[in-house]
Amino acid sequence: MAYSTKEQGHLKSELDNIKKDGIFKEERIICAPQDSEIEVIFPSGTEEKNVINMCSNNYLGLSSHPEIVEAARKGLDHRGYGMSSVRFICGTQDIHKELEDKLTKFLGTEDTILFPSCMDANAGVFEAFMNEEDVMIADRLVHASIVDGMRLAKAMTDTYKHSNMDHLEKKLILHEDKRLKLIVTDGAFSMDGDLAKLDKIVELAEKYNALVFVDDSHSSGFIGKTGRGTHEHFDVVGKIDIITTTLGKALGGASGGCVSGRKEIVEMCRQKARPYLFSNSIAPVIVAASNKVIDIVSSSTERRDKLEVNTKFWRKGLIDAGFIIKDGETPIVPVMLFNAKLSQDFAKDLYSEGIYAIGFFFPVVAKGQARIRTQLSAAHDMTHLEKALAAFIKVGKKYDILNKTKEEIIGKYGN
Amino acid sequence: MSGIKEVILDYIKEEYLEDEDMELDFSSPLITGGIVDSFSMVSLKRFLETKYKIQIPDAKATPDAFDSVDNILVLLKEFNVV
Structure with a gap:
């Protein structure tokens, strides 16, 4: 058999290195149609959890229309x-x-x-x-x-x-x-x-x-x-x-x-x-x-218009709360945390609060540019966004990053 | 020899740095440091080939060989540039 212990060992070692580098990707299991609220199993073997989805590309909310x-x-x-x-x-x-x-x-x-x-x-x-x-x-x-x-x-x-x-x-x-x-x-x-x-x-x-x-x-x-x-x-x-x-x-x-x-x-x-x-x-x-x-x-522009309203609310809400976000006008809104571990811890705490968003860090984004990428949808109602914003603020306070400069956040957590 | 290192460092600063205040020296990690990615490394390779009239085979244009100005100097020695 060509797939010997040697080949297996080589691939296992590569997979171990991916895990060691902290870039091993795991799937979250979704037990519902794609929407603004979804049922998710994560980590594997845990109970289904209802969360607000802030990370899909379902910008117009048409995926399950x-x-x-x-x-x-x-x-x-x-x-x-x-x-x-x-x-x-x-x-x-x-x-x-x-x-x-x-x-x-x-x-x-x-x-x-x-x-x-x-x-x-x-x-x-x-x-x-x-x-x-x-x-x-x-x-x-x-x-x-x-x-x-x-x-x-x-x-x-x-x-x-x-x-x-x-x-x-x-x-x-x-x-x-x-x-x-x-x-x-x-x-x-x-x-x-x-x-x-x-x-x-x-x-x-x-x-x-x-x-x-x-x-x-x-x-x-x-x-x-x-x-x-x-x-x-x-x-x-x-x-x-x-x-x-x-x-x-x-x-x-x-x-x-x-x-x-x-x-x-x-x-x-x-x-x-x-x-x-x-x-x-x-x-x-x-x-x-x-x-x-x-x-x-x-x-009709009804759905893109609602998305625009949601995007403006979300961007303003994050800025008013004291987060650093990337400038722009699109429904892709990166919340900058700069430190890779902080981005992972932050996402985990958001999940505990019922908000599903993903932390990205090098090599997906440049070194020192770790962030939570949030994405808006026309499927979001204002109640979803208000709840998500409250959760971001709660977690932001926990890590003491609100109204802090980039240098202050990096000074506290490194980059 | 130091002249070559400076020429290469100047090119890298001009071609890749977004932040002009960022400090970069001969040993700064370019690829592993996230300054040059493998996609845009091609401009650096072409610069070296044009400037020093050499052909660097793809097999030698590795991320490790391009990871610092010091490493690039080691590579250029193989082509009798330095």
């Missing part, structure tokens, strides 16, 4: 359970094309291609249309799936300091001789909750004849006055050459993603993107429900 569940059920009845095929063999139904058309219209682009996930979209898009003559210049805080996708492409890779437009301009000048220059950024950055300066990025792209790529996974459905995304917020709709986004967050929360943008780039993805060519089409039940999601978010 009755209309979406009903649309999924109808999709199951009318188009079946699975496709047993990739898209280009016998995996494309009328509802797949309908969803691509709806996304194109919603995002204000020329064409759209679905992928099994946005991770797959990012893994496939760069390789599909860029080669050794080209360069990809990425913000240093882009999502890991973009990093992986860029590594799969043959084009040269370069990076610029996070949201630093002077540094980006220097890189555009440095690579002026390249055939294609692609500026790569997230729309909303998932750990800090800030928005890419898309207006400035588009200006630079026009000045230096570059293309622009935006992953809008943490924006689609709620950023911008009608929720189209970061490009709507910065009034550059139609000027972003490639948008990738997910159906797995605000837009229903199941799974699936897409590349949307210039029709030639989308067509290159249909011809060459490996996750599209070699992975099953999205299941009909998800496609049917996603069509309903796009109908809902296209016809």
